[in-house]
Amino acid sequence: MDVLRQLRGFYRERLNYLILSILCLAAATALGLVYPQLLRKLIDDVIKPGNYGDVLWIAITAVSVVVVKALLQFLHGFFGGRLGNFLAYRLRNACYEKLQFLSFRYYDTAKTGDLMSRLTGDLEAIRNFVGFGFAQILNLVLMVAFGSTMMMTISWKLTLLTMITIPFLAGVALKFESKIHPAFQEMRQALSSLTSAVQENVMGVRTVKSFAREPYEMEKFSHRNERYKDNQIFAAILWSKFFPVMELLASISVAVLLLAGGTFVIKGEMTLGELVAFFSLIWYIIGPMWGLGFHINNYTQSKASGERVLEILNQQIDVRDKPNATVLDPLKVKGFVEFDHVTFAYGNKMPAVTDIDFKAAPGSVIGFLGGTGSGKSTIIQLLMRAYNVNEGSIRLDGQNISDISVHSLRSQISTVFQETFLFSSSILNNISYGMNNVTMDDVERAAKLAKAHEFIMEMPDGYDTVVGERGMGLSGGQKQRIAIARALLKNPKILILDDATSAVDMETEQEIQSGFQEVMRGRTTFIIAHRISSLRHADEILVLDEGNVVQRGTHKELIQVPGPYQEVYRIQYADHLARATRTEGEAESS
Numbered sequence: 323m324d325v326l327r328q329l330r331g332f333y334r335e336r337l338n339y340l341i342l343s344i345l346c347l348a349a350a351t352a353l354g355l356v357y358p359q360l361l362r363k364l365i366d367d368v369i370k371p372g373n374y375g376d377v378l379w380i381a382i383t384a385v386s387v388v389v390v391k392a393l394l395q396f397l398h399g400f401f402g403g404r405l406g407n408f409l410a411y412r413l414r415n416a417c418y419e420k421l422q423f424l425s426f427r428y429y430d431t432a433k434t435g436d437l438m439s440r441l442t443g444d445l446e447a448i449r450n451f452v453g454f455g456f457a458q459i460l461n462l463v464l465m466v467a468f469g470s471t472m473m474m475t476i477s478w479k480l481t482l483l484t485m486i487t488i489p490f491l492a493g494v495a496l497k498f499e500s501k502i503h504p505a506f507q508e509m510r511q512a513l514s515s516l517t518s519a520v521q522e523n524v525m526g527v528r529t530v531k532s533f534a535r536e537p538y539e540m541e542k543f544s545h546r547n548e549r550y551k552d553n554q555i556f557a558a559i560l561w562s563k564f565f566p567v568m569e570l571l572a573s574i575s576v577a578v579l580l581l582a583g584g585t586f587v588i589k590g591e592m593t594l595g596e597l598v599a600f601f602s603l604i605w606y607i608i609g610p611m612w613g614l615g616f617h618i619n620n621y622t623q624s625k626a627s628g629e630r631v632l633e634i635l636n637q638q639i640d641v642r643d644k645p646n647a648t649v650l651d652p653l654k655v656k657g658f659v660e661f662d663h664v665t666f667a668y669g670n671k672m673p674a675v676t677d678i679d680f681k682a683a684p685g686s687v688i689g690f691l692g693g694t695g696s697g698k699s700t701i702i703q704l705l706m707r708a709y710n711v712n713e714g715s716i717r718l719d720g721q722n723i724s725d726i727s728v729h730s731l732r733s734q735i736s737t738v739f740q741e742t743f744l745f746s747s748s749i750l751n752n753i754s755y756g757m758n759n760v761t762m763d764d765v766e767r768a769a770k771l772a773k774a775h776e777f778i779m780e781m782p783d784g785y786d787t788v789v790g791e792r793g794m795g796l797s798g799g800q801k802q803r804i805a806i807a808r809a810l811l812k813n814p815k816i817l818i819l820d821d822a823t824s825a826v827d828m829e830t831e832q833e834i835q836s837g838f839q840e841v842m843r844g845r846t847t848f849i850i851a852h853r854i855s856s857l858r859h860a861d862e863i864l865v866l867d868e869g870n871v872v873q874r875g876t877h878k879e880l881i882q883v884p885g886p887y888q889e890v891y892r893i894q895y896a897d898h899l900a901r902a903t904r905t906e907g908e909a910e911s912s
C-alpha cells in the first residue's frame with residue numbers, strides 16, 4: 323500500500339470517486355444478503371404455513387433488490403473506471419513530462435522497450451487496481467464479514483462446522499497465487515523477448531538480409547516462441563488444477579452443511595428456511611474465495627508496476643536549472659564560449675575528456691579533429707549542458723553555463739548531429755521543428771542554404787511529403803541536409819556541426835560548406851569533422867587524442883609541424899600531394 327500512498331498525489335483530486343466506488347460496492351454486497359433472508363421467509367413464513375398472499379411481495383422485493391444492486395454495481399464501475407482512467411491519464415502525462423526533462427545520463431542506460439512497457443502495461447495494471455482491484459479486495463473482506471455474521475445469527479454451531487474448509491480454501495487460493503504469479507511474470511518476460519526479436523528484426527532488416535541471416539533469425543524467434551508457448555501451457559495447467567480443487571473443498575463444506583444442517587432441522591434446532599438461507603450464504607462466502615488469488619495477484623502486479631512507474635517519476639534530474647538561473651536575452655547573446663580546464667567522465671569510467679581549455683570568440687570557427695572515441699562529441703555535449711562537468715567550467719559570454727537556464731542556453735545552440743533523426747511527419751514540420759512563427763519563405767531559405775530545396779521540390783508533395791519512421795525513403799545525405807536546414811532555421815548564436823557532412827559526397831560537402839560560410843557569419847561555430855577539408859577555414863583547430871588536446875592551431879600552422887594533423891592531412895591529400903610533387907619534378911627537369 324506504500325506505492326498507493328506515494329501515488330496519492332495523482333488521484334487525490336478524485337478521492338471522492340474512490341470513496342463512492344467503494345460505498346456502492348459495499349452497498350451492493352450488503353444487498354446480496356437480502357436473498358438468503360427472502361428464501362428463509364419464503365419457506366418458513368409463506369410455503370410452510372400456506373400463506374401465499376405474501377409471495378407477490380417477496381417477488382417484488384427480490385426484483386427491487388436486483389434492480390438496486392445492478393444500479394449500485396453500475397455506479398461502482400462508473401466511479402472506479404473514472405478514477406482509474408483519471409489516475410492513468412495523470413501518470414502518463416507525468417511520466418512523459420519527466421522523460422522530457424531527464425538528462426542524457428538517464429538515456430545512456432535506458433532501454434526503449436522497457437520504457438514503453440512502463441508507460442503502457444504497468445500503467446494499465448495500476449489503472450485496474452486503483453479503479454477496481456482495491457475495491458474488490460475490500461469487498462471480499464466485507465462479504466466474508468457480512469456473510470459469516472449472518473450465518474452466526476442463524477446457527478453458530480453450523481457456522482463453525484462449515485467454516486472448517488474456509489482456511490483450506492484460502493490456503494489453496496494463496497498457494498495458487500504464489501505459483502501463478504511467477505508463471506505470469508515469466509510469461510511476460512517471454513512475450514517481451516518475443517516482441518523485441520520482432521522489433522529488432524524489422525529495424526535491422528537490411529543487416530539481416532545482407533548477411534543472409536534469415537535462417538538464424540527464424541531459429542532465434544522459434545526458440546523464443548517456444549518458450550512463450552511452454553509458459554502459456556504451464557499457466558493453463560495451473561488454472562485447470564485450481565478450479566477442481568476449489569470446487570472439491572467447497573463441496574466438502576456443502577456436504578458438512580447437508581449432513582449436520584439436515585440433522586439440526588430434523589431435530590428441530592433450526593428451520594428448513596434457515597438451512598436453505600444458510601446454504602446460499604455458504605456460496606456467498608465461497609464465491610469470493612475463488613477470486614482471492616486473482617485479487618492478490620492483481621495487487622502484487624500493480625505494486626510492482628507502481629514501483630516501476632515511480633522509479634521514472636522519482637528519477638533525479640542531474641542537469642537542472644538553479645533556483646535563480648539566468649534567462650538569456652537572445653538579442654544580447656554574443657556567443658563568446660570559454661572552456662576553462664574542463665574534465666569530464668561518464669559515470670565511474672575514465673575521463674572522456676581531460677583539461678580541455680580554449681576560447682572561442684564570437685563569430686569564430688573552432689574545429690575538432692581526432693580518432694574515434696577521442697572525445698570530440700563529448701566536448702560538444704558538455705557545451706549543450708547535456709552533462710555537468712566534473713572539473714573546470716564552461717562559460718558563455720563570461721557566465722558559467724551552469725548558472726544559465728538550460729532551456730535558454732539550448733535555445734542559442736543549433737546542432738546538426740552525426741546521425742539524423744527525422745520525425746514521422748512532413749518535411750516542412752521536420753525543418754521547422756520546435757519553431758513558432760516561421761514563414762514558408764524562412765523554411766525555403768534555410769533549405770536552399772542546406773542544399774535541400776531542390777530534392778525536396780522533386781518529391782511528390784514537396785515540403786508536405788511525409789517522411790516515415792527514421793526518415794525512411796530518404797538517403798543518408800538527404801536526411802542530413804534536412805537536419806542542416808532545421809539547424810539553420812533556428813538562427814542560433816552558436817552552431818555545432820557534429821560530423822554534419824559525413825554522409826554527403828565531397829562535392830555536396832563543398833556546396834554545403836560554402837552555404838555554411840554564409841550562415842556561420844556572426845555565429846560561433848564548432849565543427850567536428852573527419853575530413854580536413856571541413857576544417858581548413860577554422861580559426862583554431864584542436865586535435866584530440868584519448869580526451870586530451872594534443873595539437874592546436876590553424877590549418878596552415880598545423881600542416882607545417884609533424885604530428886597527427888599532418889599525418890591525417892598526408893593520408894587524405896595523398897593523391898593531391900603526389901600530383902603536386904610530380905608537377906614540381908617535371909618543372910625542375912624541364
Ligand SMILES: Nc1ncnc2c1ncn2[C@@H]1O[C@H](COP(=O)(O)OP(=O)(O)OP(=O)(O)O)[C@@H](O)[C@H]1O
Nearest residue numbers: 430668671674692693694695696697698699700701
Ligand atoms: N553516453 C556515454 N556513456 C559512456 N561512455 C561514453 C558515452 N559517450 C561516449 N562515451 C565514451 O567517451 C569517450 C569519448 O567519446 P566521444 O563520443 O566523445 O568520441 P568522439 O571523438 O566523438 O568519437 P566519434 O568520432 O566516434 O564520434 C569514448 O571512450 C566513448 O566510449
